Amino acid sequence: MDNPNTNDAGRAKEMPLLQLSGVSKQFVHNGNTIEILNDASFSMHTGETIAVIGESGIGKSTFLHILGTLDRPDQGTFHFQGRNVFEMGDAKLAEFRNKRIGFVFQFHYLLAEFTALENVMMPGLIAGRKKKEFRTEAEAILVRVGLKERLSHRVNDLSGGEQQRVALARALVLKPQILLADEPTGNLDKKNSAQVHEFLVELNREMQMTMVVVTHNMELAQYMQRQMTIVDGRLVAVNAEKTGGKYANMDYSCSGVGLFHDHRRPGVCLGTGFSEIGKDRGKPANRR
Numbered sequence: 001m002d003n004p005n006t007n008d009a010g011r012a013k014e015m016p017l018l019q020l021s022g023v024s025k026q027f028v029h030n031g032n033t034i035e036i037l038n039d040a041s042f043s044m045h046t047g048e049t050i051a052v053i054g055e056s057g058i059g060k061s062t063f064l065h066i067l068g069t070l071d072r073p074d075q076g077t078f079h080f081q082g083r084n085v086f087e088m089g090d091a092k093l094a095e096f097r098n099k100r101i102g103f104v105f106q107f108h109y110l111l112a113e114f115t116a117l118e119n120v121m122m123p124g125l126i127a128g129r130k131k132k133e134f135r136t137e138a139e140a141i142l143v144r145v146g147l148k149e150r151l152s153h154r155v156n157d158l159s160g161g162e163q164q165r166v167a168l169a170r171a172l173v174l175k176p177q178i179l180l181a182d183e184p185t186g187n188l189d190k191k192n193s194a195q196v197h198e199f200l201v202e203l204n205r206e207m208q209m210t211m212v213v214v215t216h217n218m219e220l221a222q223y224m225q226r227q228m229t230i231v232d233g234r235l236v237a238v239n240a241e242k243t244g245g246k247y248a249n250m251d252y253s254c255s256g257v258g259l260f261h262d263h264r265r266p267g268v269c270l271g272t273g274f275s276e277i278g279k280d281r282g283k284p285a286n287r288r
């Protein structure tokens with residue numbers, strides 16, 4: 001099957017959709033400096049999907065917030081389609097984010113007093129879309145995440161898992177070029193988690209949507225084409241099974257497919273390609 005995601009040598013020469021270079025991020029807490037990202041580099045091409053896994057506190061959300069332009073790094077650059085995004089002022093950056101990036105927060109930040117539908121319509125109204133026509137699109141995406149019967153429920157009256165799916169719908173409603181999702185299935189049971197990840201694989205196949213998904217669930221991470229973690233402040237590919245537990249800095253031409261059993265032993269990516277992606281609807285990309 002001809003796979004547009006193939007990250008072969010030719011593709012590697014293309015300009016990445018996004019590229020972080022030499023990114024560092026520290027937090028100062030009670031006078032102590034905590035180094036979270038340290039000279040980290042990372043890039044993705046259009047249509048790639050990546051899972052970021054690893055222990056609590058290693059910097060997954062910090063990394064995602066920088067990718068989502070919600071937080072600025074202390075050092076380093078972030079280019080999106082060749083444009084240095086952190087050179088933009090706050091207003092331009094907010095507009096860029098609204099148009100290009102769908103973000104699912106770890107703690108979703110929905111508007112509790114508004115309905116599920118109103119929450120999902122919010123990004124469209126901010127973008128100046130007509131309320132009536134956008135309502136139809138917002139309803140459709142809520143139906144797709146399984147909330148057909150919950151459109152007019154206030155967020156406060158929804159379960160944790162339902163809230164999480166509203167947050168996902170809100171992130172997707174403007175059909176962003178890239179979806180960044182911070183544990184989008186953290187509150188869902190096994191069946192619903194698998195459905196959400198299958199839905200993400202479908203979106204990737206249908207719309208070439210590029211995705212970075214943070215998850216603690218190893219099984220779900222394998223729905224994404226590559227698995228990464230953060231070691232000593234750097235993004236590294238996970239592929240322990242094939243490498244005996246070594247790790248390397250992220251390789252731009254790496255496609256990183258492979259089973260892994262222990263995310264604490266990240267390994268070098270062997271770049272074996274991911275031609276199986278999307279072959280069977282909803283099937284995890286890397287299952288063998």
Ligand SMILES: Nc1ncnc2c1ncn2[C@@H]1O[C@H](COP(=O)(O)OP(=O)(O)OP(=O)(O)O)[C@@H](O)[C@H]1O
Pocket residue numbers: 027028029034036054055056057058059060061062063106
């Ligand atoms: N604003 C802040 N000020 C001080 N420390 C911070 C701040 N934000 C994050 N940290 C610290 O940075 C580290 C990385 O945080 P981050 O939220 O990125 O971790 P994570 O990998 O997403 O963890 P989890 O899996 O628990 O969500 C944590 O130790 C956290 O306490």
Ligand SMILES: [Mg+2]
Pocket residue numbers: 060061062106182
């Ligand atoms: Mg987090």
